[in-house]
Amino acid sequence: xxxxxxxxxxxxxxxxxxxxxxxxxxxxxxxxxxxxxxxxxxxxxxxxxxxxxxxxxxxxxxxxxxxxxxxxxxxxxxxxxxxxxxxxxxxxxxxxxxxxxxxxxxxxxxxxxxxxxxxxxxxxxxxxxxxxxxxxxxxxxxxxxxxxxxxxxxxxxxxxxxxxxxxxxxxxxxxxxxxxxxxxxxxxxxxxxxxxxxxxxxxxxxxxxxx
Amino acid sequence: xxxxxxxxxxxxxxxxxxxxxxxxxxxxxxxxxxxxxxxxxxxxxxxxxxxxxxxxxxxxxxxxxxxxxxxxxxxxxxxxxxxxxxxxxxxxxxxxxxxxxxxxxxxxxxxxxxxxxxxxxxxxxxxxxxxxxxxxxxxxxxxxxxxxxxxxxxxxxxxxxxxxxxxxxxxxxxxxxxxxxxxxxxx
Ligand SMILES: [Zn+2]
Numbered sequence: 001x002x003x004x005x006x007x008x009x010x011x012x013x014x015x016x017x018x019x020x021x022x023x024x025x026x027x028x029x030x031x032x033x034x035x036x037x038x039x040x041x042x043x044x045x046x047x048x049x050x051x052x053x054x055x056x057x058x059x060x061x062x063x064x065x066x067x068x069x070x071x072x073x074x075x076x077x078x079x080x081x082x083x084x085x086x087x088x089x090x091x092x093x094x095x096x097x098x099x100x101x102x103x104x105x106x107x108x109x110x111x112x113x114x115x116x117x118x119x120x121x122x123x124x125x126x127x128x129x130x131x132x133x134x135x136x137x138x139x140x141x142x143x144x145x146x147x148x149x150x151x152x153x154x155x156x157x158x159x160x161x162x163x164x165x166x167x168x169x170x171x172x173x174x175x176x177x178x179x180x181x182x183x184x185x186x187x188x189x190x191x192x193x194x195x196x197x198x199x200x201x202x203x204x205x206x207x208x209x210x211x
Numbered sequence: 212x213x214x215x216x217x218x219x220x221x222x223x224x225x226x227x228x229x230x231x232x233x234x235x236x237x238x239x240x241x242x243x244x245x246x247x248x249x250x251x252x253x254x255x256x257x258x259x260x261x262x263x264x265x266x267x268x269x270x271x272x273x274x275x276x277x278x279x280x281x282x283x284x285x286x287x288x289x290x291x292x293x294x295x296x297x298x299x300x301x302x303x304x305x306x307x308x309x310x311x312x313x314x315x316x317x318x319x320x321x322x323x324x325x326x327x328x329x330x331x332x333x334x335x336x337x338x339x340x341x342x343x344x345x346x347x348x349x350x351x352x353x354x355x356x357x358x359x360x361x362x363x364x365x366x367x368x369x370x371x372x373x374x375x376x377x378x379x380x381x382x383x384x385x386x387x388x389x390x391x392x393x394x395x396x397x398x
Contacts, residue, residue: 013385017366041392048392051341052360060243061257065235068261072228072268 004038005031012042016049113163117144122153128164132171141175216280223271231271235264238281241362242288248357249292251346259295263288279368286372289354296350337398344394352387359384 011028014020020028032039061067115128122136132138134152141157142149148164151171158175159166166177216237222230242263247256266287267274274283345353358369370380 013381013388016388017381017384044392044396045388048388048395049360051337051395051398052345052356052391053363055248055338055341055345055361057240058244058247058253058256060239060260061253064239064243064257064260065232068235068239068264069228069232071261072231072265 004035004041008035008038009041012038012045016045113146115145115147117147118142120157129167134171213279217276220271220274220276220280223268231268234267234280238264238284241281242284245285245288245357245362246292248342248345248361249289249350249353250295251342255295259291260288263291266291282368282371285358285362286374289358289372293350293354296353340398341395344391347394348387348390352383352390355380355383356387356391 008028008031011020011024011031015025015028032042117123117125117130118141120138120140120142122133122138123142124131124133128147130142130144130147130149132149132151132153132155136153137156138153139156141159142155143160143162144164145162146164147161148167149159149161150167151173153171155171155173156175159173159177160180161178162180165179216234219230219233223234239260243256243260246260246263247253250256250259263284267284274280345356348356354373355369358364358372359366364372366377366380366384370377373380375383
């Protein structure tokens with residue numbers, strides 16, 4: 001039994017891909033007329049394609065959109081603040097101006113800049129990073145100001161980090177994590193309706209920056 | 212269509228979840244279809260299609276708006292499907308054994324969860340068989356065949372979705388087609 005020439009098979013492929021030259025198309029037709037094996041392969045191929053294409057089109061389940069939307073991750077506060085900054089650059093500039101001009105505000109702000117955290121059993125401190133050590137379990141909520149958190153062990157509780165961040169960790173947190181950037185919060189506060197208060201506050205505390 | 216989609220994507224980038232719901236609405240059936248044909252199972256297809264949309268949403272800022280959104284979305288989905296197929300490969304040997312003894316019963320069971328009239332079943336059998344043969348293809352041929360013959364996408368787009376040179380895409384379609392021809396020759 002003679003195998004059909006490779007070239008005929010290649011021409012069939014080109015033909016089925018819609019990429020055959022007129023001269024090869026003619027050659028292919030002749031081959032198909034002259035060889036019943038080639039013809040059989042060709043017919044089976046077109047039949048296969050027809051079968052695959054006849055596969056009825058399936059539809060996503062009726063509640064697919066709703067389920068997908070419900071499964072999307074919630075936006076973090078940080079993204080919201082960043083978006084606000086992107087879309088309201090003028091307001092941010094105005095707020096920054098007020099803040100920077102107000103030495104009193106700056107100093108009261110920096111009073112708040114000390115590293116502090118909720119003391120819980122098994123917590124370890126490395127510099128200004130609070131650590132849940134590997135192999136240890138800490139139970140209870142933790143709030144950290146002006147410092148970072150790393151979890152190498154297990155933490156059963158919610159975390160709030162003000163002016164710091166949750167570092168890449170290898171452990172497990174069984175609770176919610178919230179990061180608050182206080183500078184943003186302050187801007188928000190200033191923008192949101194205490195603009196006048198801030199100005200009068202500035203007036204009553206005339207202390208140029210740098211003195 | 213593309214202009215409309217891009218408008219929605221801009222809204223999604225600004226944080227508008229409703230705009231993303233419209234995108235899901237628009238592509239859900241095509242994406243589900245790709246996953247279903249790749250995985251051969253409704254439940255898994257739903258799972259993976261949902262995951263693909265979620266990844267698209269989370270990574271929307273990395274989408275290059277000069278490109279076609281569907282190409283990017285299908286790419287996420289086919290990659291997820293191929294991952295899934297590779298992870299559960301051992302199961303396939305089990306399936307093959309079942310097939311040797313019990314014919315297509317196992318696959319029929321999956322597809323026939325809804326009650327269908329007799330003549331519908333008769334028609335379904337060929338389709339089930341075709342789906343079954345598609346899911347027996349090696350994953351790399353399977354993706355190319357599904358995109359080409361079920362989604363009817365141009366070769367250039369398939370090459371972009373699969374991130375493969377055009378020549379490789381053609382070879383995979385040829386080999387997949389040839390494998391299916393042999394598998395279906397007794398039908
Ligand atoms: Zn021949």
